[in-house]
Amino acid sequence: MQARKAGETACVRDQWHLVLSAYAITTRTVKKRLGLLGLFAFGSGWAVVASTACGGAAPPPVRTPEPPRASQAKVSAGASPEPVRAAQPTAEDARRFVEQVDRDLRRLWVQRDRANWVNQTFITDDTEAIAASGEEATAAYVTEAIAKARAFDGVPGIAPDVARQLLLLKLAQVVPAPSNAAERRELAELQSAMTSLYGKGQYCPPAKSVLGAKRGSNAGPACLKLDDLSRILKTSRSYDELLEAWRGWHATAPVMKDKYARYTELGNKGAKEIGFEDMGALWRSGYDMPPQAFEADVERLWSEVKPLYDDLHCFTRAKLRTKYGEDKVPKRGPIPAHLLGNMWAQQWDGVYDLVEPYPGQGSLDVDKKLRDRKVTPVGMVKLGESFFTSLGFDALPKTFWERSMLSRPKDRDVVCHASAWDVSWNDDLRIKMCIEPTEDELITIHHELGHNYYFHSYYKLPILFQAGANDGFHEGIGDTLALSVTPQYLKGLGLLDQVPTSDKGRINVQMKMALDKVAFLPFGLVIDKWRWDVFSGKTPKSRYNQAWWELRTKFQGIAAPDARSEADFDPGAKFHVPASTPYVRYFLARIYQFQFHRALCRAAGHTGSLDTCSIFGNKQAGAKLQAMLELGQSKPWPEALATLAGETRADASAMLEYFAPLRAYLRDQTKGEQCGW
Ligand SMILES: [Zn+2]
Numbered sequence: 001m002q003a004r005k006a007g008e009t010a011c012v013r014d015q016w017h018l019v020l021s022a023y024a025i026t027t028r029t030v031k032k033r034l035g036l037l038g039l040f041a042f043g044s045g046w047a048v049v050a051s052t053a054c055g056g057a058a059p060p061p062v063r064t065p066e067p068p069r070a071s072q073a074k075v076s077a078g079a080s081p082e083p084v085r086a087a088q089p090t091a092e093d094a095r096r097f098v099e100q101v102d103r104d105l106r107r108l109w110v111q112r113d114r115a116n117w118v119n120q121t122f123i124t125d126d127t128e129a130i131a132a133s134g135e136e137a138t139a140a141y142v143t144e145a146i147a148k149a150r151a152f153d154g155v156p157g158i159a160p161d162v163a164r165q166l167l168l169l170k171l172a173q174v175v176p177a178p179s180n181a182a183e184r185r186e187l188a189e190l191q192s193a194m195t196s197l198y199g200k201g202q203y204c205p206p207a208k209s210v211l212g213a214k215r216g217s218n219a220g221p222a223c224l225k226l227d228d229l230s231r232i233l234k235t236s237r238s239y240d241e242l243l244e245a246w247r248g249w250h251a252t253a254p255v256m257k258d259k260y261a262r263y264t265e266l267g268n269k270g271a272k273e274i275g276f277e278d279m280g281a282l283w284r285s286g287y288d289m290p291p292q293a294f295e296a297d298v299e300r301l302w303s304e305v306k307p308l309y310d311d312l313h314c315f316t317r318a319k320l321r322t323k324y325g326e327d328k329v330p331k332r333g334p335i336p337a338h339l340l341g342n343m344w345a346q347q348w349d350g351v352y353d354l355v356e357p358y359p360g361q362g363s364l365d366v367d368k369k370l371r372d373r374k375v376t377p378v379g380m381v382k383l384g385e386s387f388f389t390s391l392g393f394d395a396l397p398k399t400f401w402e403r404s405m406l407s408r409p410k411d412r413d414v415v416c417h418a419s420a421w422d423v424s425w426n427d428d429l430r431i432k433m434c435i436e437p438t439e440d441e442l443i444t445i446h447h448e449l450g451h452n453y454y455f456h457s458y459y460k461l462p463i464l465f466q467a468g469a470n471d472g473f474h475e476g477i478g479d480t481l482a483l484s485v486t487p488q489y490l491k492g493l494g495l496l497d498q499v500p501t502s503d504k505g506r507i508n509v510q511m512k513m514a515l516d517k518v519a520f521l522p523f524g525l526v527i528d529k530w531r532w533d534v535f536s537g538k539t540p541k542s543r544y545n546q547a548w549w550e551l552r553t554k555f556q557g558i559a560a561p562d563a564r565s566e567a568d569f570d571p572g573a574k575f576h577v578p579a580s581t582p583y584v585r586y587f588l589a590r591i592y593q594f595q596f597h598r599a600l601c602r603a604a605g606h607t608g609s610l611d612t613c614s615i616f617g618n619k620q621a622g623a624k625l626q627a628m629l630e631l632g633q634s635k636p637w638p639e640a641l642a643t644l645a646g647e648t649r650a651d652a653s654a655m656l657e658y659f660a661p662l663r664a665y666l667r668d669q670t671k672g673e674q675c676g677w
Helices: 024-033 037-042 050-054 091-121 125-152 160-170 181-200 210-218 226-235 239-250 254-273 279-283 291-324 349-355 366-372 377-390 398-403 439-458 471-483 487-492 503-536 541-556 584-603 619-629 637-645 653-658 660-669
Strands: 419-422 429-432
Touching: 091 125, 091 160, 091 181, 091 419, 091 429, 125 160, 125 181, 181 254, 210 239, 226 239, 226 349, 254 279, 254 503, 254 541, 279 503, 291 349, 291 503, 291 584, 291 653, 291 660, 349 503, 366 439, 377 439, 398 429, 419 439, 429 439, 439 471, 439 619, 471 584, 471 619, 503 541, 503 584, 503 660, 584 619, 584 637, 584 653, 619 637, 653 660
Parallel strands: none
Antiparallel strands: 419 429
């Protein structure tokens, strides 16, 4: 499917876990804003959450966590809050509270994730409704538990692990539900509806169009799904065909626009209720530092890698101009978005053939080998698994093979976008993917298995700790392993005849990787920069599409291929927007993976350049990796990073070091060009 190089593929689990940040500012803000809600916290004994009865599927009654014991009376959670009691809760009360939250969340999240799994692998109106009610039930619970947790703010002597779980709870909803039951239900339904609209999206070319006429001659399917359209974006070199495929897919999104605006309103309301300015502020709070410091850190990293991106952009634009002509691709100015081999111009490896530095040198036609050997989807996943077992990790559990969805079913609508799951939060690992035998997909598989092995390493921890050290870590782990999928390694698998030995071959390999990893960097920023502004109100609904293209041009140096207007909703044509998956994690993952790779290569005793290192089969490197993964989210991410790398700061220098040979080539090749846009 379109999923492309994995870095951006969705990890479902991560959608529900923003990472803890144990910094004081947010805590203080939350305290202040929760002042009134905090009154809830002194309810007594068990309480039944009335709202769970509101969902269509009527999940079983849910017990809220046991708050500090105040009296023997039982109250319904929907009832008026009890007056604050004089007796102060204790650190022991706090421990009992998080233990109860742990039990409750295990039940609720498992139920919700089962419903989501079924919905995404069998999209119907009914499964959509069941998924929505699962969301709603958990949202109702978490919203109330957050209010109750307020009781423990400032309680002395709370153990660090308990304090961290309390803080994580506050960040546990990516889309925070309002406390009003009707609004909560509406929000859950909007989310489900948008995800389904995306999954069902298709373009049916009119008979007289370029694609329609083409279809007439070989009687392909009447309507084209995203993976069909993505294939055209990647393989066609006809300007008009590319344009029609691009427009066709983007025409599926406007139907989401009103829904998105309403979703923003309700999500913001939920965020405010738990003490955040808006949803964007909540999303930026998951990084063990204040949101402003996080934004500054992201800017620092971007400024470090931007010169490398600029050189790649300059070189690629010149090559595309040669192919399509100066009237289509300007000498200066942004590149039309449909010419870069990808629906979102987020990774450009689809146009490798147009930019290959030394044609034919050290060619890595792994796709052909995979096809010739008729490697099945299961065979593809086995290849990925063998990498992890070579490092000393366990084999995938038997249930993985029984329960995963590895190819597109012929008889029903599914969400093919690759994702990794632990459905029962108990080593119930699965991937959901429509695998085709290509090198891209092989790398996506490494990425998704990276999520799965992360799940596997921490599934015995308290459920609030079952997440990456931050969400960029989760996205980066699989990619780190994929960096060890070197030509040498592929040759060992029989997927490559010879390892390129010349500098020319090496530059070709680096170019292919840069089209994925370097080209992606600004896109990794744009999605959330757009959403942060939408959520804060800086970008009103009347400027949704305009703001989108302003950011895409500013950061990526690309432009819409035709005139766009506010009748369009181009952000909705990207999975993570309707699916509410925060995106800056993928930018971070791109930076982290080279930092992780450098650290693991050092652990493995590698002394050469970074691009020649493979840790395949190295148990020392495997042990280092395992030590970090086992921490899950139980420690601030700089501590987790230190476990692996001995460093506590994100560092883009490993990425620059990795691509130094290519950078020199690009600079040399673009001497006569006017770079920039
Ligand atoms: Zn992922």
